[in-house]
Amino acid sequence: MTLFDKEFPDSLVERCxxxxxxKTATKAVKEALELLFxxxxxxxxxxxxxxxxxxxxxxxxAAIEAQKSAEKQIAEALKFAKDPAKFSLEPEYRPLKRF
Incomplete structure (x- = not known):
């Protein structure tokens, strides 16, 4: 008696x-296990x-998102740099505070 005769289910042998x-159960199971592994x-x-x-x-x-964020910051910086009001030569008028 072998393992196949005693405890191995017939349905598994047939699938193998x-x-x-x-045609033989031993070869079929052996090859099926090798294929499985x-x-x-x-x-x-x-x-x-x-x-x-x-x-x-x-x-x-993540790199693409970082690049998009950097490009957005560069665009905002360029927009800021091109605004002439941000770089006027005349200072804003602020009255002096008295002590």
Whole structure:
């Protein structure tokens, strides 16, 4: 008696046979497990790449927002600098306070 004869569910053996196209239960389960582990390793690698890409996207979005903010500040500074009233040569009249 083997593990497949005693405790391994027939439905899982049949699924393994369908996936691997093997006729014997032992080979089908072995190949299905190998396929499962390969796919799991691939998925883990893809998740790590996805996390790295998401972090890069977050940094890029933050940089774009910082650039837009800087451009807005530059535009406001240029607008201020072009206003002749801000740089008049005549001082504002302020009466002197007496002590």
């Amino acid at each position: 046979k369908r996936i691997t196209h093997e 390969r796919n799991n390793e691939t998925l883990t690698g893809m998740r790590q790449k996805l996390a790295a890409a998401e972090e890069a996207n977050r940094r890029l979005i």
